[in-house]
Amino acid sequence: MKYTIANFNKVFKTDDDCLAYVFKYRFGNPACPKCENMAWYKVNNRKCWACGKCGYQIHPLAGTIFHKSDTPLKSWFFAIYKFANSRNGVSAKELERDLGVTYKTAWRMAKQIRKLFESGSFKLNGTVEVDDSYMEKTTRHISKTETPKALAMVQRGGAVKAVVIRKAGMLNALPMVQSEVEKGSNIMTDSAPLYIGNLPDYKHQAINHSKGHHARGEVHTQSVDSFFAQVKRSISGTYHQVSEKYLQSYLDEFSWRLSNSRSGIPLFLLMLNRICQLPDVGVEKI
Numbered sequence: 001m002k003y004t005i006a007n008f009n010k011v012f013k014t015d016d017d018c019l020a021y022v023f024k025y026r027f028g029n030p031a032c033p034k035c036e037n038m039a040w041y042k043v044n045n046r047k048c049w050a051c052g053k054c055g056y057q058i059h060p061l062a063g064t065i066f067h068k069s070d071t072p073l074k075s076w077f078f079a080i081y082k083f084a085n086s087r088n089g090v091s092a093k094e095l096e097r098d099l100g101v102t103y104k105t106a107w108r109m110a111k112q113i114r115k116l117f118e119s120g121s122f123k124l125n126g127t128v129e130v131d132d133s134y135m136e137k138t139t140r141h142i143s144k145t146e147t148p149k150a151l152a153m154v155q156r157g158g159a160v161k162a163v164v165i166r167k168a169g170m171l172n173a174l175p176m177v178q179s180e181v182e183k184g185s186n187i188m189t190d191s192a193p194l195y196i197g198n199l200p201d202y203k204h205q206a207i208n209h210s211k212g213h214h215a216r217g218e219v220h221t222q223s224v225d226s227f228f229a230q231v232k233r234s235i236s237g238t239y240h241q242v243s244e245k246y247l248q249s250y251l252d253e254f255s256w257r258l259s260n261s262r263s264g265i266p267l268f269l270l271m272l273n274r275i276c277q278l279p280d281v282g283v284e285k286i
């Protein structure tokens with residue numbers, strides 16, 4: 001479900017509208033902790049509300065990624081809106097242009113926003129397609145001996161997890177599957193020797209691409225194949241190449257977007273609400 005730009009412009013006209021959203025989401029209709037009064041007013045030119053009776057103040061941005069930032073809240077919200085609605089990601093260059101901020105600010109905002117996408121500790125289950133793929137064309141600063149690979153696990157009709165692994169550390173792939181996928185789930189892979197016979201805790205089925213097979217009934221890896229195609233196309237199209245250091249955060253971003261796209265709630269609101277729920281993630285001053 002998409003949150004339209006018309007809707008955004010109607011609901012979030014000013015910084016105060018954005019602040020009011022955070023206040024409402026985090027505190028609802030609070031009773032004053034000091035005097036139990038329920039009436040609050042927005043303090044002029046300050047990012048806080050005060051109790052109409054005793055003056056007790058609530059700072060709704062405390063502990064969020066917006067807290068120490070001098071960038072207008074509406075610019076933050078618009079940046080988040082862009083991330084939520086762009087299938088291919090958002091470059092710092094684009095934010096710089098659209099928000100009228102410096103490149104440095106845009107880059108740091110993008111980095112903060114990407115932290116929202118870090119994967120949770122839940123496990124995948126049901127039928128999970130697993131595959132690994134080299135990321136060398138989309139990644140800078142690669143050491144010759146250790147080309148980064150990504151391992152992706154796509155639950156059909158559900159969430160996606162993707163992690164950076166090293167070629168030399170391919171054996172890391174199996175423990176990773178074990179830590180991210182519930183035992184007993186159905187796993188579909190191609191016929192790479194790594195997987196064959198090495199997933200005893202799962203119902204594992206493989207499809208042999210080299211023999212020209214792409215699907216045998218339910219046995220295929222089309223979801224994970226299209227995940228990798230999308231990630232690589234998006235990175236090349238939007239970022240050209242990403243630094244190896246940040247490859248994981250881009251994988252998280254695409255995984256999160258795909259994982260949440262079927263929730264029925266606009267991704268923009270899911271992202272906003274996640275910010276409101278998260279404790280301070282160690283924000284630099286932006």
Ligand SMILES: [Zn+2]
Pocket residue numbers: 032033034035036037051052053054055056
């Ligand atoms: Zn009060």
